[in-house]
Amino acid sequence: MDHWTECxxxxxxxxxxxxxxxxxxxxxxxxxxxxxxxxxxxxxxxRSPPPTATRTTMRSLVxxxxxxxxxxxxxxxxxxxxxxxxxxxxxxxxxxxxxxAHVREIxxxxxxxxxKQANASLALSKVVKGETQVVAGTxxxxxxxxxxxxxxxxxxxxxxxxxxxENFRQLTSFKxxxxxxxxxxxxxxxxxxxxxxxLFATSHALDPPRKGLDGGWTAIEDLNDPHVLEIxxxxxxxxxxxxxxxxxxxxxxGGESQAVAGTKxxxxxEVRDGSGASARYExxxxxxRWERFKQLASFYKLVVAGINxxxxxxxxxxxxxxxxxYExxxxxxxxEHFRRLTSFKxxEAH
Numbered sequence: 001m002d003h004w005t006e007c008x009x010x011x012x013x014x015x016x017x018x019x020x021x022x023x024x025x026x027x028x029x030x031x032x033x034x035x036x037x038x039x040x041x042x043x044x045x046x047r048s049p050p051p052t053a054t055r056t057t058m059r060s061l062v063x064x065x066x067x068x069x070x071x072x073x074x075x076x077x078x079x080x081x082x083x084x085x086x087x088x089x090x091x092x093x094x095x096x097x098x099x100x101a102h103v104r105e106i107x108x109x110x111x112x113x114x115x116k117q118a119n120a121s122l123a124l125s126k127v128v129k130g131e132t133q134v135v136a137g138t139x140x141x142x143x144x145x146x147x148x149x150x151x152x153x154x155x156x157x158x159x160x161x162x163x164x165x166e167n168f169r170q171l172t173s174f175k176x177x178x179x180x181x182x183x184x185x186x187x188x189x190x191x192x193x194x195x196x197x198x199l200f201a202t203s204h205a206l207d208p209p210r211k212g213l214d215g216g217w218t219a220i221e222d223l224n225d226p227h228v229l230e231i232x233x234x235x236x237x238x239x240x241x242x243x244x245x246x247x248x249x250x251x252x253x254g255g256e257s258q259a260v261a262g263t264k265x266x267x268x269x270e271v272r273d274g275s276g277a278s279a280r281y282e283x284x285x286x287x288x289r290w291e292r293f294k295q296l297a298s299f300y301k302l303v304v305a306g307i308n309x310x311x312x313x314x315x316x317x318x319x320x321x322x323x324x325x326y327e328x329x330x331x332x333x334x335x336e337h338f339r340r341l342t343s344f345k346x347x348e349a350h
Contacts, residue, residue: 092141095130103127106140106169110158113171116242118297122146125153137163143177172300217266220255228252231265231294235283238296246274253280262288268302278310306333312347 095103104127111124123146130142140160147153159173220228229252236249254268265285272278284297309330316323329343 091133092131093133095132095140095142098127098130098142103130103140103142106160106162107142107144107158109169110142110160110171110174111144111146114156114158114174114298117171117174117239117299118295119242121149122156128155135161137161137168139172170300171298174298217256217258220257220265220267223252223255228255228265228267231285231287232267232269232283234294235267235285235296235299236269236271239281239283239299242296247271247281250278260286262286262291262293264297306331306338308332308342 097103107124107127111122114120115122125145125147128143128145130140133139133141138161140158140162142158142160144156144158145153146156155177157173157175157177158171161170161172162168222228229249232249232252236247239245240247248271250270250272252267253270256266258264258266263286265283265287267283267285269281269283270278271281280302281299282302283299286295286297287293309328309332311328311330313326313328314323315326325347327343327345327347328341331340331342332338
């Protein structure tokens, strides 16, 4: 048996099934056809034993399949994000010199802002790679290698929006880059895609998918849930302590949750500052309820290109003469001579 065959045979549960003919693996070299044939043969042969034994054996294979699937998907993502000589879709352009003084300044700003927001103590080691995007200013998307308090080196992806003519910078995203399993040197891209297809089909045959296990973000249906409001109040309170501000929560406008080692909450909040002006922020809070642990991961203001005006108007119905109050929201970009009514709703009739 070759290396792939030995690895797979050592990980599969012991049984009396016979491996498929080995000669087909030569068609694509060591790898896909051997593994594909083993999975197909194993799936077919485990359909015949009694139901209880089949279910137990099949479930024992699921962790292996998802481990292999995760490795291949990680490799595919790494290949897809590899530097390209062409301009990326969406206007992102690779930064050629990551040691440029201004790029380094942006990176230092991102780490400093994250440390303030998350009460962390990361230190920038280097800028691994980066891209820029022209917006109303410039977006910088940088992969940073940093040291944490223990001295361990980790990578984060930071996005910073800059408008130099206004001396304006804002950290809009700062997230951990999870290490991937390096299998790209073992399997070429074509074999990766074929292996993903085989593993996906086999894993679905072994155990039907269940909702909520994919690690994705799930919309929060009840935004007035007491625990959601508690998370929102915590986010505002932590931001006030970190930034020495005096924001108060008005309402939770939207939200999502994600199952991690605990739960992450991503909430859109309407808040009011000390002068009474309203603004919208996005907050991300990580919670581990069994440890009574909460951490504010990010808290930043949601901005628009231009100005939104939210006005309360008193208007009279021309026919019946009824006076009513309406709330109107108008979006304006004066430099483009642009205005748009985005909302107009009845508040109260007199």
